[in-house]
Amino acid sequence: MDRNGTARRLIPLAALLAALGAASGDGRAQTGEVVDRTALRVCADPNNLPFSNKAGEGFENKIADLIAAELGVPVRYTWYPQATGFIRQTLRARKCDLVIGIPTANEMLQNTNPYYRSSYVMVYRSGSGITATTVGDPQLKSLRFGVVAGTPPASLLARYGLMDRVRPYQLTVDTRVDSPGREMMRHLAAGEIDVALLWGPIAGYYAKAHNPAFTIVPLRNVPGSPRLRFRFSMGLRFNEPDWKHRLNEFIKNKQAEINTLLLEYGVPLLDDAGEPIRP
Numbered sequence: 001m002d003r004n005g006t007a008r009r010l011i012p013l014a015a016l017l018a019a020l021g022a023a024s025g026d027g028r029a030q031t032g033e034v035v036d037r038t039a040l041r042v043c044a045d046p047n048n049l050p051f052s053n054k055a056g057e058g059f060e061n062k063i064a065d066l067i068a069a070e071l072g073v074p075v076r077y078t079w080y081p082q083a084t085g086f087i088r089q090t091l092r093a094r095k096c097d098l099v100i101g102i103p104t105a106n107e108m109l110q111n112t113n114p115y116y117r118s119s120y121v122m123v124y125r126s127g128s129g130i131t132a133t134t135v136g137d138p139q140l141k142s143l144r145f146g147v148v149a150g151t152p153p154a155s156l157l158a159r160y161g162l163m164d165r166v167r168p169y170q171l172t173v174d175t176r177v178d179s180p181g182r183e184m185m186r187h188l189a190a191g192e193i194d195v196a197l198l199w200g201p202i203a204g205y206y207a208k209a210h211n212p213a214f215t216i217v218p219l220r221n222v223p224g225s226p227r228l229r230f231r232f233s234m235g236l237r238f239n240e241p242d243w244k245h246r247l248n249e250f251i252k253n254k255q256a257e258i259n260t261l262l263l264e265y266g267v268p269l270l271d272d273a274g275e276p277i278r279p
Helices: 013-022 024-031 059-071 152-159 180-189 200-207 241-264
Strands: 040-044 075-079 099-103 116-125 145-148 166-169 195-199 214-218 229-236
Touching: 040 059, 040 099, 059 075, 059 099, 059 241, 116 152, 116 180, 116 200, 116 241, 145 152, 145 180, 152 166, 152 195, 166 180, 180 195, 180 200, 180 214, 195 200, 200 214, 229 241
Parallel strands: 040 075, 145 166, 145 195
Antiparallel strands: 099 229, 116 195, 116 214, 116 229
């Protein structure tokens, strides 16, 4: 995803944890696993809604709570802004055992099976008269766009000759003080821009807080342009197969509950065929 910013198992985790505990030392010695068994140690951004914050209000916080409840342990956080150095300073430094949201196939760490799939979206005010479903629609040519610089939708705007209509938002920020997505949606609500092109989970979350409503259109991948749709997994260290298996079992067993949670946060979920998953 940009910021480079996809759906969430058979043996119950409690039973599996007991089985692993019975064989404890040998398995960990062979695989090199250093996962804490007394708490779910999660590394997360302290101020990055809708994903996570210190108050536990993000959907990644809620998923961490579900995992911890299944394991019968508390959640323990290490907070670090999700920017350059995040994985190196947290997971690789063994300050935690899990990152809840990471693009699938991220090469810096080991990925679980994906637990959700979403996309960049086009957002406009529902009463604006806009009916476009693609960035290339002619009715958009005279409108004003908001886009985070360096993200895939920016390439689409350039492709269709619309960059002179763009209000850019910063890609790399300190999330403790800045939120480009929140700011873009605020400007859209105020009429300072006509169309926002933004990562779907961010757009969906902030759209829920506004009245009148916004129209959110998931963007499809366009041949010859950067990908717009991504699967997300959980991230853990390499060479920890038992931990990965336990997390994959959790995702399988709790997928329906995870989907419900994400939809409550406004995440535009897509199924394997790329079609929207409805509440």
